[in-house]
Amino acid sequence: MNQSNDLLNRIKEHYSQMSKGQKLLSEYVTGNYDKAAFLTAGKLGKTVGISESTVVRFATSLGYQGYPEFQAALQELVKNRLNSIQRMEVTYGRISQTRILEYVLRSDEQKIRETLDQIDQAAFEHALDLISGAENIYIIGTRSCAPLAGFLGYYFNLIFENVHILHTSSSSELYEQMVRISSRDAIIGISFPRYSMRTLKALEFAYSRHAKVITLTDSVHAPISQYSSAGLIAKSDMASIVDSLVAPLSVINALIVGLCMRRQDEVAHTLGTLEKIWDEYEVYESVDKTEKS
Numbered sequence: 035m036n037q038s039n040d041l042l043n044r045i046k047e048h049y050s051q052m053s054k055g056q057k058l059l060s061e062y063v064t065g066n067y068d069k070a071a072f073l074t075a076g077k078l079g080k081t082v083g084i085s086e087s088t089v090v091r092f093a094t095s096l097g098y099q100g101y102p103e104f105q106a107a108l109q110e111l112v113k114n115r116l117n118s119i120q121r122m123e124v125t126y127g128r129i130s131q132t133r134i135l136e137y138v139l140r141s142d143e144q145k146i147r148e149t150l151d152q153i154d155q156a157a158f159e160h161a162l163d164l165i166s167g168a169e170n171i172y173i174i175g176t177r178s179c180a181p182l183a184g185f186l187g188y189y190f191n192l193i194f195e196n197v198h199i200l201h202t203s204s205s206s207e208l209y210e211q212m213v214r215i216s217s218r219d220a221i222i223g224i225s226f227p228r229y230s231m232r233t234l235k236a237l238e239f240a241y242s243r244h245a246k247v248i249t250l251t252d253s254v255h256a257p258i259s260q261y262s263s264a265g266l267i268a269k270s271d272m273a274s275i276v277d278s279l280v281a282p283l284s285v286i287n288a289l290i291v292g293l294c295m296r297r298q299d300e301v302a303h304t305l306g307t308l309e310k311i312w313d314e315y316e317v318y319e320s321v322d323k324t325e326k327s
Contacts, residue, residue, distance in 0.1 A: 041107040044096040055084040056092045063108065071112040075101040110255065142280040145269040149281040153267055158285075161264040162292045164246040168220035172212065172245075174200040174236050175224035182224050182250075182282060189290045192304055193297055202232050209239060217244035224250045225258045226270045226279065237261045250282055 045060045052060060062082045063070050070078055075093075076086040093104035165171060171194055175183030180202075187199035200211050215221065221240040225233045234257050237247055241261040249262040252270050259265050268282040294301050312318055 041111055048096060055088045058082050059084060059089060059092050067108060067111050071108045142278055145278060145281040146284055148269045157264050157266060161248045161266060164220050164248055164264055165293060166296055169218040170196040170198060172198045172200055172215060172221040174233055176202045176230040176232050179224045179226060182279060182286060186286050193293050193301055205232060208236055212239060215240050215243050215245050220246040220248060222248045223258050226252050229257050234258055250285060
């Protein structure tokens, strides 16, 4: 059971035993979770018209160790249920018009720090092992995650011979691209809120064929995590007009660097060949020509 459903079930189960103030709080939380998730215990109490201590007792009565743990579960609920309009409204409430640039950059910086503190190094190394040993590598990311999949695929094509970036214009075409996937292969799935059902189904199919599944998502409770052989967790902004995917991109960069270091000779040979091709067909502007002009 994911954290969001767990929170709602706890409130439902304890509602009849709650005090009047706690019932008011539970009704506000379930009806306005998009606002409540980002309030301190004091501000939440003030909004509902109860004391801060009542808010804290409410959290502990539901079985959470304190308000921070309760708020984390509430934010998980927000992350999974906010629609685009609600995400926009939450963002407007969090950012000052005169400090947009600072807010966004500092928020991205914080997500990278949180990812660094919490990511599982053993899972990262295991992901490198699975990818290195795969006969074929499949990559899937849809909607806002599609650029991440494309970026990863671009560099993987410089490292490996059999890389398949799955195109998701239709579900039938998606399965046709995966028809030969087997236990000798690995698939990397990238999914962040709002979670893509198409990515989930693709990983479910790969899992049923015994392929090694590597996931990059924001939580162990994310839907795709249930199929993961190596789960990489990166923090994203759960309520924003745009999806903040800076931390996931950093993890992808680390994967690319790690695999390049494991296959230095092959990568160097490939890049050497490409440099000759790029020069011959003038793919990049020549430094010499620029200097002469």
